[in-house]
Amino acid sequence: MTDSDVSSFAPLVVLELADNTKEEAITWLLSRIRDKQQNGGAELLVEQLLVGVQDGKKCNPNVFIVGSTWQRLLNGAEDVGLFKEFNDGSMRGFTYANRENFKDFKGDGDGFLSMAECQYIIKHELDTLRAKDEAHVPGYPNAKLYPGKSVIRRLQSKRILEQVFPLHDKEELKKLSxxxxxxxxxxxxxxxxxxxxxxxxxxxxxxxxxxxxxxxxxxxxxxxxxxxxxxxxxxxxxxxxxxxxxxxxxxxxxxxxxxxxxxxxxxxxxxKKAFEEPRPSFHGELGLNPVTGREEPIYPNTRRQLKIYLVxxxxxxxxxxxxxxxxxxxxxxxxxxxxxxxxxxxxxxxxxxxxxxxxxxxxxxxxxxxxxxxxxxxxxxxxxxxxxxxxxxxxxxxxxxxxxxxxxxxxxxxxxxxxxxxxxxxxxxxxxxxxxxxxxxxxxxxxxxxxxxxxxxxxxxxxxxxxxxxxxxxxxxxxxxxxxxxxxxxxxxxxxxxxxxxxxxxxxxxxxxxxxxxxxxxxxxxxxxxxxxxxxxxxxxxxxxxxxxxxxxxxxxxxxxxxxxxxxxxxxxxxxxxxxxxxxxxxxxxxxxxxxxxxxxxxxxxxxxxPKHIQIRLARLEFESLEALKKRKMLEAAEISKTDK
Known part of the structure; x- marks a missing residue:
């Protein structure tokens, strides 16, 4: 068995589920990871990896590797707000529509993102995989799911998902070492x-x-x-x-x-700092988040303060x-x-x-x-x-x-x-x-x-x-x-x-x-x-x-x-x-x-x-962003005016 037999794509991230995870939960999670974004999926590539026996004991068969297409990674780079060097030497938020104007972007973008950036994008996409209309994790009635909340974090809090980690790149690691x-x-x-x-x-x-x-x-x-x-x-x-x-x-x-x-x-x-999801181990009674309006566990701050000051x-x-x-x-x-x-x-x-x-x-x-x-x-x-x-x-x-x-x-x-x-x-x-x-x-x-x-x-x-x-x-x-x-x-x-x-x-x-x-x-x-x-x-x-x-x-x-x-x-x-x-x-x-x-x-x-020169560059970028926003609003207004006529 060679690497090509194991995986048809570049493996970037490893998912390890508990060895006794129920089959319906595994099937459901893999389908959510593979499903298209418009259907609420992560649109990533995933395959099972380890099956076998070691020293007379069955090893954990629920180990999976996750990868992605370059197109998906580039779109993900825009989703996470990745900054890359522009042709004029400034650092700007990457957008797929403007990709040709970024330094080192050539062809279809192969090599534009480092392996670490690709792994970070995959983690972000996995973390933002949201529960839809499922009441609980399939096969686990006690593992309740809340609409709009992270599926991966819920699986981690219930110990169904044991670990998620990025793989080392042997060649890059050798050079860095x-x-x-x-x-x-x-x-x-x-x-x-x-x-x-x-x-x-x-x-x-x-x-x-x-x-x-x-x-x-x-x-x-x-x-x-x-x-x-x-x-x-x-x-x-x-x-x-x-x-x-x-x-x-x-x-x-x-x-x-x-x-x-x-x-x-x-x-x-x-x-910009990303919106923080609740910690996987955070727990509380079901209620409405005053910021997002979604149902999620709510824990009274008074109770937390009592714990802090009294214990x-x-x-x-x-x-x-x-x-x-x-x-x-x-x-x-x-x-x-x-x-x-x-x-x-x-x-x-x-x-x-x-x-x-x-x-x-x-x-x-x-x-x-x-x-x-x-x-x-x-x-x-x-x-x-x-x-x-x-x-x-x-x-x-x-x-x-x-x-x-x-x-x-x-x-x-x-x-x-x-x-x-x-x-x-x-x-x-x-x-x-x-x-x-x-x-x-x-x-x-x-x-x-x-x-x-x-x-x-x-x-x-x-x-x-x-x-x-x-x-x-x-x-x-x-x-x-x-x-x-x-x-x-x-x-x-x-x-x-x-x-x-x-x-x-x-x-x-x-x-x-x-x-x-x-x-x-x-x-x-x-x-x-x-x-x-x-x-x-x-x-x-x-x-x-x-x-x-x-x-x-x-x-x-x-x-x-x-x-x-x-x-x-x-x-x-x-x-x-x-x-x-x-x-x-x-x-x-x-x-x-x-x-x-x-x-x-x-x-x-x-x-x-x-430093002053960096302040000037940041101010210039902010000014250009505001000008571009004004221009886009003017164009939208012009389009609406044409439509009305």
């Missing part, structure tokens, strides 16, 4: 290639990771001599704290302009208390280790000084992981209707706990104990330990497990089919069992915490920036590797910025201004100017802090988020 991570180089990442293969959302994350790493280089270069001189006089770090303040203020403002430049070149900056909020506060309790245990261990060292200073007791911090760093990572699962469960239980709302509530819960769990001990050491030597040691241990754990858990362990699994699948396929060539069958089987990539949440969270370590306390431990640079260099390679070989290929996610994480980083930069001003105020060198009045010192530090915060907000206002 070589230019991205297979060769060590001192150059920028191929972000345009990453965007073409994985989409704008993931490309923006890697763009931010690259920008953050390069932005840290000046901090690392300045911080290294501070650390090598090993000055115990922490007055010298006042200058570094001032530089830290300037850096954390400028850093995010410049990034917003860089991300706007990338988003414009990728056609997502002016792209979720107390749970978060309880977790913060537990984190504080664990922190105090850590300090007890730290004081015990210092006491042992003071009684008998030698090589072994000097090593013992680092043990409490290492244990605490490991405990922090474990607590963060456990809390993440609890936060996901709670946010899911709150029953948010939209995915964006769900993500915002989840990010808020996770950020509050992670910030407190990771930084509370450092704030305590800095401002309560005022022990800068211990602060330096604790920060170094937390940074190094957390980076090692992250690299092991995020890249090496998943890769090792996936590699073992791939070998087993390959062996089973050879045993089942003998010497027949089955590259597509084997590829689908391998990718079906791969872990699903859950998005950039954890990746941004890691960078958020690293940004906090550098912007808050690197004036005390100047080597922090260098350690983060080294971590991020390895992070680029490990993240690129796991995207190519550890996880299923994710669907592309159109994005014009990094979303709620921009606000998270900006909040951290405000906290950094306050923290660094307070650290400067604790310096004996600064205290010497106010020998008789602590109150005057505090008022002076607060005044300076307010001036710096005012400077920060003025800078954010003065520096436009979108």
């Amino acid at each position: 070589f230019s991205w991570y297979k060769k060590v180089k001192l150059s920028f990442q191929p972000l345009d290639d990453v965007r073409r293969y994985f989409g704008e959302g993931l490309a923006l994350y890697f763009g931010f990771l690259e920008y953050f790493t390069f932005a840290l280089v000046p901090m690392a270069v300045i911080g290294l001599p501070y650390y090598l001189f090993d000055w115990e006089d922490y007055d010298k770090y006042v200058l570094f704290a001032i530089f830290n303040l300037i850096w954390s203020t400028v850093f995010l403002e410049v990034w917003k302009r860089s991300s706007a430049q990338m988003a414009y070149s990728w056609g997502t900056l002016s792209r 979720s909020l107390p749970f978060v506060l309880l977790c913060l208390y537990l984190s504080l309790y664990v922190m105090m245990i850590y300090f007890d261990m730290e004081f015990w280790a210092i006491g042992v060292y003071d009684e008998s200073p030698n090589f072994w007791t000097s090593i013992l000084l680092f043990i409490p911090s290492i244990i605490y760093a490991v405990v922090i990572e474990i607590m963060n992981l456990l809390y993440r699962y609890a936060a996901e469960f709670l946010t899911h239980w709150e029953n948010h209707r939209l995915e964006s709302t769900y993500q915002n509530h989840l990010v808020l819960k996770v950020l509050v706990f992670n910030f407190f769990n990771c930084f509370a001990s450092l704030f305590y050491i800095a401002f309560i104990m005022q022990d800068m030597a211990l602060l330096r040691q604790s920060l170094a241990t937390l940074l190094i330990t957390s980076q090692i754990l992250n690299q092991v858990m995020e890249a090496f362990l998943p890769y090792w497990l996936q590699r073992r699994h791939n070998k087993k699948v390959h062996k089973r396929m050879r045993k089942m089919m003998g010497d027949k060539e089955l590259p597509l069958l084997e590829q689908v089987q391998l990718e079906t069992d791969m872990n699903t990539y859950l998005g950039t949440f954890d990746d941004y969270l890691e960078q958020f915490l690293l940004f906090g370590y550098v912007s808050l306390f690197s004036c005390v431990y100047p080597l922090a920036a260098l350690l983060v640079v080294l971590n991020n260099i390895t992070e680029v390679y490990s993240d690129a590797f796991k995207m190519c070989h550890v996880f299923k290929r994710p669907f592309t996610e159109p994005a014009s910025d990094i979303g709620v994480w921009q606000l998270a980083f900006e909040t951290m930069s405000v906290i950094a201004v306050v923290t660094n001003c307070a650290l400067i105020g604790l310096s004996p060198q600064v205290k010497a100017y106010f020998p008789e009045s602590d109150t005057q010192l505090i008022l002076t530090v607060v005044a300076v802090e307010h001036i710096l915060l005012a400077f920060k907000f003025i800078l954010a206002f003065v520096i436009p988020d979108v």
Whole structure:
């Protein structure tokens, strides 16, 4: 059996139904996918793929591959509002009627759309497959269908449809892997290639990771001599704290302009946000949507707010208390280790000084992981209707706990104990330990497990089919069992915490920036590797910025201004100017802090988020669109006038 025997079209997306799915449900779903658009179908191509026995066990026969004709994909590109480069170099929404005026459109359009764009279009068409007059999914009386609502999302919520994912393109993946991570180089990442293969959302994350790493280089270069001189006089770090303040203020403002430049070149900056469908797991009593007028599940907002304030909020506060309790245990261990060292200073007791911090760093990572699962469960239980709302509530819960769990001990050491030597040691241990754990858990362990699994699948396929060539069958089987990539949440969270370590306390431990640079260099390679070989290929996610994480980083930069001003105020060198009045010192530090915060907000206002030349291009496109609309209305009015005569 060859690929041509398996499929008569280019396979793009895989649908896996539950292995016990009833035949009438399968027949109904396939007919809806194949049916023409005017009949309410998706007008896509679909074929069954996997049937057989592996190791004496029947494998899931309900695996299907989905593809499309080029004509359908081009029409779909217009439906999703895809932006492509026009002949004049501007980025415009693609329209099939105007297709000849788009750059790189030749012939019938073959190759005009990337594989990732084709897969995104297919996903959109599947997601917008609407229920008509069916009361329920055939064969499943309890799986009710609501007119006008997404069929695919309903099947997912009832666990009839287990997963939908896009297939990897082996040749494109091989090229991307070589230019991205297979060769060590001192150059920028191929972000345009990453965007073409994985989409704008993931490309923006890697763009931010690259920008953050390069932005840290000046901090690392300045911080290294501070650390090598090993000055115990922490007055010298006042200058570094001032530089830290300037850096954390400028850093995010410049990034917003860089991300706007990338988003414009990728056609997502002016792209309108699609109407959001309810999450597959959203549930409620049947009612009328006040926006669409359609019948759909409605969940009272009052009930959701009660869940948030009476359950979720107390749970978060309880977790913060537990984190504080664990922190105090850590300090007890730290004081015990210092006491042992003071009684008998030698090589072994000097090593013992680092043990409490290492244990605490490991405990922090474990607590963060456990809390993440609890936060996901709670946010899911709150029953948010939209995915964006769900993500915002989840990010808020996770950020509050992670910030407190990771930084509370450092704030305590800095401002309560005022022990800068211990602060330096604790920060170094937390940074190094957390980076090692992250690299092991995020890249090496998943890769090792996936590699073992791939070998087993390959062996089973050879045993089942003998010497027949089955590259597509084997590829689908391998990718079906791969872990699903859950998005950039954890990746941004890691960078958020690293940004906090550098912007808050690197004036005390100047080597922090260098350690983060080294971590991020390895992070680029490990993240690129796991995207190519550890996880299923994710669907592309159109994005014009990094979303709620921009606000998270900006909040951290405000906290950094306050923290660094307070650290400067604790310096004996600064205290010497106010020998008789602590109150005057505090008022002076607060005044300076307010001036710096005012400077920060003025800078954010003065520096436009979108470069001027891009603003002009966007304004020109808007003007041309309005003129074209006026012209069309005039022509329609003229036609109506002729008809009346």
